[in-house]
Amino acid sequence: VSTQSTWDIRKYKMSDQYNGAALVGMCGKECVALACDTRLGVQLRTIDTNFNKVFKVNDRTMIGLTGLATDIQTVSAKLHKEEKVYRLEEGETLTASMFANFVSHFLYKQRFAPYIVTPIVAGLDYDSITKEWKPVMAGYDLIGCMDQNNTFAVGGTCSELLYGACESFYKEGMGPDEIFEVISQALLTSMDRDILSGWGANVYILTPTQLITKKLLTRVDQQLFQYSNLLSVKKKKKKKKK
Amino acid sequence: MGLLISRGMARRYDAKTTSFSTEGRLMQVEYAIESVNRSTPTLGILTKEGVILAAKKLVLSKLLAQEKMSEKMYLIDDHIICSVCGMSSDALVLVEKGREECQNYFYTFKEPIPVERLVELLSNTIHIPTQYGSSRPFGTSILFAGYDSHSKFQLYCADPSGNYASWKAHVLGINNANGISFLKEEYKDDMSLEEGLKLTLKTMCKTLDATHPKPEDFEIVVVKKDLTGGVQIVPLADKVVQDLIDKSGLVVPEKQQPHTFN
Numbered sequence: 428v429s430t431q432s433t434w435d436i437r438k439y440k441m442s443d444q445y446n447g448a449a450l451v452g453m454c455g456k457e458c459v460a461l462a463c464d465t466r467l468g469v470q471l472r473t474i475d476t477n478f479n480k481v482f483k484v485n486d487r488t489m490i491g492l493t494g495l496a497t498d499i500q501t502v503s504a505k506l507h508k509e510e511k512v513y514r515l516e517e518g519e520t521l522t523a524s525m526f527a528n529f530v531s532h533f534l535y536k537q538r539f540a541p542y543i544v545t546p547i548v549a550g551l552d553y554d555s556i557t558k559e560w561k562p563v564m565a566g567y568d569l570i571g572c573m574d575q576n577n578t579f580a581v582g583g584t585c586s587e588l589l590y591g592a593c594e595s596f597y598k599e600g601m602g603p604d605e606i607f608e609v610i611s612q613a614l615l616t617s618m619d620r621d622i623l624s625g626w627g628a629n630v631y632i633l634t635p636t637q638l639i640t641k642k643l644l645t646r647v648d649q650q651l652f653q654y655s656n657l658l659s660v661k662k663k664k665k666k667k668k669k
Numbered sequence: 670m671g672l673l674i675s676r677g678m679a680r681r682y683d684a685k686t687t688s689f690s691t692e693g694r695l696m697q698v699e700y701a702i703e704s705v706n707r708s709t710p711t712l713g714i715l716t717k718e719g720v721i722l723a724a725k726k727l728v729l730s731k732l733l734a735q736e737k738m739s740e741k742m743y744l745i746d747d748h749i750i751c752s753v754c755g756m757s758s759d760a761l762v763l764v765e766k767g768r769e770e771c772q773n774y775f776y777t778f779k780e781p782i783p784v785e786r787l788v789e790l791l792s793n794t795i796h797i798p799t800q801y802g803s804s805r806p807f808g809t810s811i812l813f814a815g816y817d818s819h820s821k822f823q824l825y826c827a828d829p830s831g832n833y834a835s836w837k838a839h840v841l842g843i844n845n846a847n848g849i850s851f852l853k854e855e856y857k858d859d860m861s862l863e864e865g866l867k868l869t870l871k872t873m874c875k876t877l878d879a880t881h882p883k884p885e886d887f888e889i890v891v892v893k894k895d896l897t898g899g900v901q902i903v904p905l906a907d908k909v910v911q912d913l914i915d916k917s918g919l920v921v922p923e924k925q926q927p928h929t930f931n
Contacts, residue, residue, distance in 0.1 A: 508772040515744055515768045 447623025448493035465627035488550035523550025534571030585621035701829035710842030719893030720814035755809035784815035796831025884910035
């Protein structure tokens with residue numbers, strides 16, 4: 428049986444669709460949320476079902492990445508390294524907006540040999556004048572064009588679907604509980620329609636006091652026992668009738 | 670020692686760092702070590718439960734704006750801290766390189782750098798100007814204190830010649846001979862952290878000839894394990910230092926001092 432698919436011919440030209448990912452970020456009132464799927468595939472074949480794409484940078488910032496999986500790993504490791512060096516050198520933690528600008532600069536450095544990633548930086552900036560935490564949300568293209576806004580950012584193979592879902596579900600001034608519901612719905616509806624992403628989802632909600640992590644029940648192609656760690660409901664074993 | 674002997678001969682060979690003298694010594698390196706020996710003292714003590722680094726705070730001028738960061742102690746990574754003795758500008762170059770190297774190691778191996786490896790890397794950097802032309806050697810010795818899972822708690826000293834050694838206790842700076850001879854007698858292999866801290870204060874006072882030590886004069890940092898088993902690098906607060914000074918019996922209360930009358 429041949430495992431070649433028509434996608435193979437274009438696999439090097441469509442590197443951002445080689446592994447598959449889904450990522451969405453939303454801003455709320457004094458909170459931000461990032462949600463990603465957890466599938467890692469090689470085109471149509473699923474390799475890993477627990478491949479996380481959102482990383483915590485420091486207490487005020489997190490970054491999610493989509494695109495080529497090896498570049499996701501490299502870019503996140505390099506950004507962690509830079510954040511650590513900054514923290515040791517300056518004695519202070521990097522603020523969210525500074526980190527967002529840094530990511531743009533970091534990607535542009537590789538203008539002619541780019542990292543094939545679409546990052547989304549989500550964080551909270553403390554405004555000492557109004558004494559409020561302002562959400563910071565920035566999406567980028569692979570060479571660092573920063574798109575900063577106060578609403579939402581999307582990335583991944585199902586980004587067109589996500590744009591539609593977010594546009595419908597998003598509203599201003601959501602709290603942490605509401606933002607969890609909205610972002611989960613937006614991600615699930617889009618992800619389920621896209622073959623390259625899915626198979627589990629992680630949602631990260633950053634508030635001024637904590638980082639809340641949640642796993643979502645999603646559609647999976649086979650309910651095997653080893654994927655039971657994805658389910659948040661305990662499996663009830665049927666008792667055998669004697 | 671050694672510099673007093675044949676000073677006249679040595680002068681002809683001390684201009685360039687890359688020339689040996691007739692006695693087979695690199696005079697520039699020795700002068701760099703001499704420069705360190707004239708600097709504000711710093712010491713380190715290794716105990717089973719942790720490593721202690723102490724330094725005398727450098728108070729150059731009342732007009733200096735108070736700095737957030739210390740001038741003697743620098744955090745290299747979450748599990749390594751260093752204390753510098755000598756020219757602080759030279760030290761900062763090394764500290765920055767050290768920080769970069771720690772993160773490069775972590776980026777490659779996803780594990781914190783072993784302390785000895787970092788000390789070796791920096792010693793190699795320090796060694797370069799002693800062998801290759803036209804730069805002067807680094808004018809600093811650095812004490813490294815850290816923890817890693819391979820060799821547990823460690824204390825190293827890197828000097829301007831590019832050598833480094835692992836120490837149980839070491840003193841750098843002015844009057845370090847006093848401190849070292851005191852430590853040779855008082856240091857015990859199985860000290861607890863508390864005993865180590867008291868010994869640190871006593872050694873510091875011996876080195877500085879200080880009769881009335883105050884917490885503002887010192888900076889003391891401890892590398893130890895916290896309750897969860899992770900490494901913790903803790904600078905001691907003034908209150909804690911004052912408590913130690915009281916417990917270690919360094920200051921004789923005024924009432925007990927005998928009055929002498931002519």
